[in-house]
Amino acid sequence: MAKGVFVVQSHPVSPEREDEFNKWYSEEHIPDILEIPGFVSAKRYRLRDAGHLTADPAARAYLTVYEIEADDLGAPLLEMAARSAEGRVRRSSSVQFDPPPVRSFYELID
Secondary structure: OEEEEEEEEEOEOOHHHHHHHHHHHHHHHHHHHHOOOOEEEEEEEEOOOOOOOOOOOOOOOEEEEEEEEEOOOHHHHHHHHHHHHHOOOOOOOOEOOOOOOEEEEEEOOO
């Protein structure tokens, strides 16, 4: 079975809505995604200034790493898109879309 990660960098629309953004992400969005066959886990991270490593000012404050396992790695992403279009993956107005979240998909190499 093939393995990969789907990585999403995102940011709340405003500092005042950060709590709403985090609640939606953890309590609605991740559970919606993990119902999709092939998505096996999700971990969230917050950007941290490492002192000597100053964060890029254009960087999104949050990173989510979804692990995927499937015979066809593209199938879970296609299902995610279909469920999003149908409203089964809930969206939130607390997510900044200008600029939009950065999404990347990586396949595990042996």
